Amino acid sequence: MTSELIEALLRANLAVSAAVMVVLALRSPAARLFGAQTAYALWSLVPLAWAGSLLPARTAAPGDSLAAQAPAFDPQWAQAAGVAWLTGVAVALALFGLAQLRFWILQRKGRAGPAVAGVFFPRLVLPKDFRSRYTGPEQALIRAHEAAHLERGDLRVNALMAAFQAVNWFNPLVHVAAARARLDQELACDETVLAARPTARRAYAEALLKTQLAACRPPLGCQWLGRGRHPLETRIARLAAAAPAESRRLGGALTAATLALTAGVAAWSAQPARPAPxxxxxxxxxxxxxxxxxxxxxxxxxxxxxxxx
Structure with a gap:
């Protein structure tokens, strides 16, 4: 049983790595052509490729030489690998838990946010100087941004993303994908807010520049990613881009859905066939x-x- 589990994990992470490389190559062109929401939707390729590689493989015809063979892992090696994997999962979950705890401690001190946090009972988290730091229009934009996160269910997505990172902790591309996906998530929310408020780009940029976030990001939450040069510069640079037309957004959504389904089917069909009983x-x-x-x-x-x- 342990050998089959290790083999399934390795096979799934090969599919995941290929999907991550595809998305990293496509996310910037997709954002330019179809908008930030399409670039964010492309990340659905990764979990669908992972799931497709774990679905039961097709049954081989009699005499098919491509049928899957029994795992060739040494039982002792497979058992040691299984223990190491479970240990890594536990450590990753503990680290995420500590990061979430640190965020709540900072929140009680009034030093966290703007953000929304929580999964089952999400709430808006604002710093104690929120009213003095931001103007009235900036406060409205921040609240609209966090409301966009709640409407799209980004908190549940981020919780699943953290669980996915914990299960696949040994794959560095999974962690790269999580960081890029959360940035694309913020850019998609920026686009949603400004599509309804096209004249508020300057106020939105000023709100971003005023945001000084804590070094701890909540795994079970969404926040403005204002700290750090690359995310902040990327978000401000994207504010100058005009919102894509409705037809272009629809084309981007169809493109992302097609690619995601293709990734799942390709990962499933790439599995060696099971021998016929x-x-x-x-x-x-x-x-x-x-x-x-x-x-x-x-x-x-x-x-x-x-x-x-």
Whole structure:
């Protein structure tokens, strides 16, 4: 059982790594052509590729040389790898838990936010100097941004993303993907807010420049990513871009959905086929004759043997 689990994890992470490389190559062109929301939607390729690689493989035809063979892992090595993987999962979950705890401690001190945090009971987190730091229009833009996160269910997405990182902790591309996906998530929210308020770009940029976030980001939350040169510069630079037309956004959504389904199907079809089950032989003795029944997909008609002497 451990050998099969390790083999499934390795196979799934090969599919995940390929999907991450594809998204990293496409996210910037997709943002320019279709908008930030399409670039963010492209990250659905990664979990669908992971899930597709774990679905039961197709059954091989008799004599198919491409059928999957039994795992070749040494049992002791597989057991050690399983223990190491479970240990890594536990450590990753503990680190995420500590990061979330640090965020709540900062929140109680009034030093966290603007952000929304929580999964089952999400709430808006604002710094204690929120009203003095931001003007009235800037406060409205920040609240609209956080409301966009809540409407799209980004908090649940981020919780699943953290769980995905914990399960696949040994794959560095998974952590790169999580960081880029959260940035694209913020850019998609920026685009949503400014699409409804096209004249508020200057106020939005000023709100970003005023934001000084804590060094701790909540795994179970969404915040403005204002601290750090690359995220802040990227977000401000994107504010100058005009919102894509409705037809272009629709085309981007269809493109992202098609690519995501393709990734899942490709990951599933890339698996080696399972060997076809061999027919089971069931012998039923009922004097004066013995019936041999063959059960299975390649079952033969019952064979009647002569009675025993």
């Amino acid at each position: 061999e027919p089971r032989v069931i012998i039923v003795q009922a004097p004066p004759v013995m019936h041999v029944l063959l059960a299975g997909p390649d079952a033969l008609p019952p064979v009647v043997l002569p009675p025993r002497p």
